[in-house]
Amino acid sequence: xxxxxxxxxxxxxxxxxxxxxxxxxxxxxxxxxxxxxxxxxxxxxxxxxxxxxxxxxxxxxxxxxxxxxxxxxxxxxxxxxxxxxxxxxxxxxxxxxxxxxxxxxxxxxxxxxxxxxxxxxxxxxxxxxxxxxxxxxxxxxxxxxxxxxxxxxxxxxxxxxxxxxxxxxxxxxxxxxxxxxxxxxxxxxxxxxxxxxxxxxxxxxxxxxxxxxxxxxxxxxxxxxxxxxxxxxxxxxxxxxxxxxxxxxxxxxxxxxxxxxxxxxxxxxxxxxxxxxx
Amino acid sequence: xxxxxxxxxxxxxxxxxxxxxxxxxxxxxxxxxxxxxxxxxxxxxxxxxxxxxxxxxxxxxxxxxxxxxxxxxxxxxxxxxxxxxxxxxxxxxxxxxxxxxxxxxxxxxxxxxxxxxxxxxxxxxxxxxxxxxxxxxxxxxxxxxxxxxxxxxxxxxxxxxxxxxxxxxxxxxxxxxxxxxxxxxxxxxxxxxxxxxxxxxxxxxxxxxxxxxxxxxxxxxxxxxxxxxxxxxxxxxxxxxxxxxxxxxxxxxxxxxxxxxxxxxxxxxxxxxxxxxxxxxxxxxxxxxxxxxxxxxxxxxxxxxxxxxxxxxxxxxxxxxxxxxxxxxxxxxxxxxxxxxxxxxxxxxxxxxxxxxxxxxxxxxxxxxxxxxxxxxxxxxxxxxxxxxxxx
Numbered sequence: 116x117x118x119x120x121x122x123x124x125x126x127x128x129x130x131x132x133x134x135x136x137x138x139x140x141x142x143x144x145x146x147x148x149x150x151x152x153x154x155x156x157x158x159x160x161x162x163x164x165x166x167x168x169x170x171x172x173x174x175x176x177x178x179x180x181x182x183x184x185x186x187x188x189x190x191x192x193x194x195x196x197x198x199x200x201x202x203x204x205x206x207x208x209x210x211x212x213x214x215x216x217x218x219x220x221x222x223x224x225x226x227x228x229x230x231x232x233x234x235x236x237x238x239x240x241x242x243x244x245x246x247x248x249x250x251x252x253x254x255x256x257x258x259x260x261x262x263x264x265x266x267x268x269x270x271x272x273x274x275x276x277x278x279x280x281x282x283x284x285x286x287x288x289x290x291x292x293x294x295x296x297x298x299x300x301x302x303x304x305x306x307x308x309x310x311x312x313x314x315x316x317x318x319x320x321x322x323x324x325x326x327x328x329x330x331x332x333x334x335x336x337x338x339x340x341x342x343x344x345x346x347x348x349x350x351x352x353x354x355x356x357x358x359x360x361x362x363x364x365x366x367x368x369x370x371x372x373x374x375x376x377x378x379x380x381x382x383x384x385x386x387x388x389x390x391x392x393x
Numbered sequence: 394x395x396x397x398x399x400x401x402x403x404x405x406x407x408x409x410x411x412x413x414x415x416x417x418x419x420x421x422x423x424x425x426x427x428x429x430x431x432x433x434x435x436x437x438x439x440x441x442x443x444x445x446x447x448x449x450x451x452x453x454x455x456x457x458x459x460x461x462x463x464x465x466x467x468x469x470x471x472x473x474x475x476x477x478x479x480x481x482x483x484x485x486x487x488x489x490x491x492x493x494x495x496x497x498x499x500x501x502x503x504x505x506x507x508x509x510x511x512x513x514x515x516x517x518x519x520x521x522x523x524x525x526x527x528x529x530x531x532x533x534x535x536x537x538x539x540x541x542x543x544x545x546x547x548x549x550x551x552x553x554x555x556x557x558x559x560x561x562x563x564x565x566x567x568x569x570x571x572x573x574x575x576x577x578x579x580x581x582x583x584x585x586x587x588x589x590x591x592x593x594x595x596x597x598x599x600x601x602x603x604x605x606x607x608x609x610x611x612x613x614x615x616x617x618x619x620x621x622x623x624x625x626x627x628x629x630x631x632x633x634x635x636x637x638x639x640x641x642x643x644x645x646x647x648x649x650x651x652x653x654x655x656x657x658x659x660x661x662x663x664x665x666x667x668x669x670x671x672x673x674x675x676x677x678x679x680x681x682x683x684x685x686x687x688x689x690x691x692x693x694x695x696x697x698x699x700x701x702x703x704x705x706x707x708x709x710x711x712x713x714x715x716x717x718x719x720x721x722x723x724x725x726x727x728x729x730x731x732x733x734x735x736x737x738x739x740x741x742x743x744x745x746x747x748x749x750x751x752x753x754x755x756x757x758x759x760x761x762x763x764x765x766x767x768x769x770x771x772x773x774x775x776x777x778x779x780x781x782x783x784x785x
Binding site for chain 1: 400417418423425426427428429436437438586590591592593595639641643646696697698699700701702703704705706707708725728729732733735736737741
C-alpha cells in the first residue's frame with residue numbers, strides 16, 4: 116500500500132454551531148477556525164466510552180486531514196452567571212477575589228464557529244485496521260452523545276460517512292456541502308498534521324503557483340497527551356495547508372439536497388454508510 | 394442493571410411572535426448565521442434554564458445552588474427549636490466541614506466586621522433540597538460537641554463535624570441533578586455528567602431583527618398640555634419566527650446516574666420531555682407575552698445514536714404563498730427526516746412519532762399521535778419495554 120492509499124474513516128462535522136477550543140482560559144472560551152486534533156480525538160474517545168483520564172495514545176496516533184467544505188464564521192456569544200446578586204453572594208473569581216460593583220453578574224464569552232461544515236479523514240499510520248473498525252462501530256453507536264467541541268453543539272446528519280481503503284482519495288472527491296460557486300473557481304482548503312503534497316489531486320484542481328503543502332505553514336498546540344480534568348496537557352504539532360479548486364458540480368448545496376447527493380455517492384463507492392449494518 | 398434503549402431525540406417546531414427571548418450584552422436579539430442567512434437564536438443555556446425551572450416545579454423537587462448552605466442549616470435547626478446561638482454555630486461548622494474553602498459574611502452595618510458562624514463557601518454547592526435536613530440531622534447527632542465547640546470566626550478555623558460525612562451529603566443527588574448534571578470541582582467525585590444535551594434553538598428561516606423605537610408619555614405634561622415631546626425615548630430589539638429546537642436524552646447515562654430504578658427513569662424522562670415541550674425563556678415576557686405552544690413535536694427512540702435534523706433548515710424556509718413559516722417548516726422537516734432515513738437506514742429507530750396542530754400526514758416522522766402526552770407515553774412504553782426485553 117503506497118503512501119497515498121491509506122485506509123481510514125471519513126467523518127462529517129456539520130451543525131449550526133461548532134467550537135474547537137484552542138487557548139480557552141476561564142471566562143474567555145475561544146475556537147480555532149477548524150476542528151482541532153484534541154477535539155476530534157476527544158469525540159472519538161467519548162464515542163468509545165473512554166472516561167476522562169483514560170489512555171488515548173492509540174487514538175492520538177491517528178492522522179487527521181480536514182477539508183473545509185464551508186469554513187464558517189465566528190460567533191461571539193455572551194453568557195451570564197449569577198445575575199442580579201450582590202457581589203458577596205456571587206461566585207469567586209479565579210484570583211480568589213470578589214468582583215466589584217453593585218451586582219456582579221459573571222460574564223463569560225464563548226466563541227463558536229457558525230455555519231461551518233468539515234469533512235475529515237482519519238488515517239492510521241501504520242494501518243491499524245482493528246482500531247479503525249472499533250472506532251467506526253463506536254461512531255455508529257456511540258457510548259455518549261457526540262458533540263462538535265462543546266456539548267450544546269450536536270452534529271446534524273451523518274457523522275460517520277464510512278470506512279474507505281483510500282480515504283484521502285474520497286476526501287478530495289466527496290460531494291461538498293456548499294452551494295456551487297457563483298464566480299469562477301472557489302478554493303477548498305485542506306489542513307493536515309502531515310504533508311499534503313501527496314494528496315491525490317485530480318487534474319486542473321491545483322491553482323498555479325499555489326503551495327503544495329509540503330512544508331508546514333505553522334504550529335498548533337492541540338496534540339492531546341491527557342484529558343484528565345486536572346492534568347490536561349497538549350503539545351504542539353505542525354500544520355500543513357493546501358488549497359484545491361474543486362469542480363463546480365462537486366458542490367451539492369445545502370440540507371436535504373446535499374444529503375441526497377451524499378447518499379448517491381456513498382451508494383456508488385461504498386455500500387454501507389453509517390447505520391445500515393451490513 | 395438496566396440496559397435501556399439508548400437515546401430519545403426530541404425535535405420541536407415552535408412559532409414565537411414578536412419577542413426577544415434571549416438577549417446579549419447590548420440587549421440585542423441573539424443571532425446566528427446558518428446556510429449563509431441570518432437566523433434568530435436562543436442559546437441552549439437560556440432554554441435549558443427555562444426547562445429546568447418547569448421541570449423542578451412539575452416533579453416537586455428542587456435543587457439548591459448556593460454558597461449559603463450553612464445559613465440554611467442554621468434556619469432549619471432554629472425551626473427544630475434549637476437556641477439561635479447554637480444553631481448559628483452548628484450552621485457555621487457544617488459549612489466549614491464541606492471541604493470547600495470559605496470566608497465569613499460581612500456585617501451589614503460595618504463592611505470590615507465579619508459575622509461569626511455565617512460561613513460562605515467560596516464555590517456554590519448544588520445539592521438536593523433534602524440535603525439541608527440531612528445536614529441538620531448530622532448536627533443533632535453532634536449537639537453536645539457543638540455546645541462545647543468554639544465559633545467559626547475565620548477561614549482557618551476547623552469544624553468539629555466529620556468532613557467525610559458532610560462531603561457525602563454534598564455528593565448526594567436527586568432527579569434534577571441526575572438529569573442535568575453537576576460541576577462541583579472542589580469535592581471529589583461530586584461531578585455528575587448530565588444525561589441531556591440541548592442544542593441552541595434557531596429559526597428555520599432568515600429573520601430580520603426589528604428595531605422597535607418607543608417613547609414614554611409624561612403623564613403630567615399630557616394633562617397640562619404645556620409642552621411637547623416625550624418623557625423618555627429609546628429603542629429595543631425584537632424578532633419573530635419559527636424555531637427549530639432539538640435535545641437528546643441519553644437513557645443509559647440517566648440510568649447509570651440514578652441506579653437501577655425503572656420507575657424513576659420513566660418519571661424523570663416523562664417530565665423532562667413535557668418540560669422541554671412547554672418551557673419558554675421568560676425574557677421580556679411582560680413586554681411581549683410570547684407564550685406559544687409548539688406547532689409540532691417529533692420524538693424518536695434510537696438504539697444507535699442521537700440525530701439532529703438542524704440541516705433540514707440549512708437552506709432557509711421561504712414563507713408559503715399565503716404567508717407563514719410553520720407549514721413549510723413541517724414539510725421541510727419531514728422531507729429531511731425521510732432523506733436521513735434513506736441514507737442511514739431505519740434499523741436504529743425503535744419507534745418514532747409526532748403530534749402537531751397539523752392534520753396532514755407527514756411521512757418520515759413516524760406515527761401521528763393525538764396529543765403531546767400521548768406521544769411521550771407511547772415513546773416511553775417502547776423505550777422501557779425494550780429495556781425489559783434486553784434484561785430478560
